[in-house]
Amino acid sequence: MFVIEEAHDADAEVVEAIGSLLPLLSRSAPAPTPEEVGEMVESPATILLIARDGPGGPIVGTLTLVVFRIPSGVRALIEDVIVAEATRGRGCGDQLTQAALEAARRAGARTVDLTSRPSREAANRLYQRLGFERRDTNVYRYDL
Numbered sequence: 001m002f003v004i005e006e007a008h009d010a011d012a013e014v015v016e017a018i019g020s021l022l023p024l025l026s027r028s029a030p031a032p033t034p035e036e037v038g039e040m041v042e043s044p045a046t047i048l049l050i051a052r053d054g055p056g057g058p059i060v061g062t063l064t065l066v067v068f069r070i071p072s073g074v075r076a077l078i079e080d081v082i083v084a085e086a087t088r089g090r091g092c093g094d095q096l097t098q099a100a101l102e103a104a105r106r107a108g109a110r111t112v113d114l115t116s117r118p119s120r121e122a123a124n125r126l127y128q129r130l131g132f133e134r135r136d137t138n139v140y141r142y143d144l
């Protein structure tokens with residue numbers, strides 16, 4: 001079983017873990033600095049979850065939940081779900097996502113959205129198995 005915790009401090013362990021997990025998701029995103037991780041843990045809009053392999057064990061996964069109020073209600077997004085390669089297939093991504101859904105529910109969110117490229121087969125299977133439904137919408141991005 002993995003232990004899912006909300007990171008409250010941008011200590012060296014958390015900063016290093018995020019820095020080593022991030023390249024497994026994005027080749028272009030630079031690792032966040034300690035100040036940037038501090039911004040995430042202090043912001044009421046972001047909940048930075050970490051997964052430990054057993055109580056007090058090493059950090060092997062992360063997920064960030066974003067919660068915000070807009071005119072149509074409180075909404076939430078799941079972003080940057082990453083599990084260490086050697087840990088995959090043992091339910092860590094599942095536990096992280098379920099913990100995020102609980103946190104979103106506690107925060108009063110009406111919905112939880114996420115996007116995942118079709119080529120990310122493991123991720124797409126995981127989200128559908130947990131009950132996420134594909135929406136008929138166009139996803140746009142403006143690159144700054």
Ligand SMILES: CC(C)(COP(=O)(O)OP(=O)(O)OC[C@H]1O[C@@H](n2cnc3c(N)ncnc32)[C@H](O)[C@@H]1OP(=O)(O)O)[C@@H](O)C(=O)NCCC(=O)NCCS
Nearest residue numbers: 081082083088089090091092093094116120122123125126
């Ligand atoms: C997506 C990801 C977070 C899933 O993490 P995980 O801890 O392996 O998740 P789970 O163990 O809960 O299982 C997810 C599914 O992937 C399968 N899987 C993925 N990698 C596997 C591996 N190396 N060995 C065995 N099964 C694997 C699992 O069997 C499971 O499939 P199922 O739902 O049909 O049973 C992880 O693969 C990852 O970090 N991928 C790279 C980053 C990424 O794509 N993130 C998602 C962005 S949207």
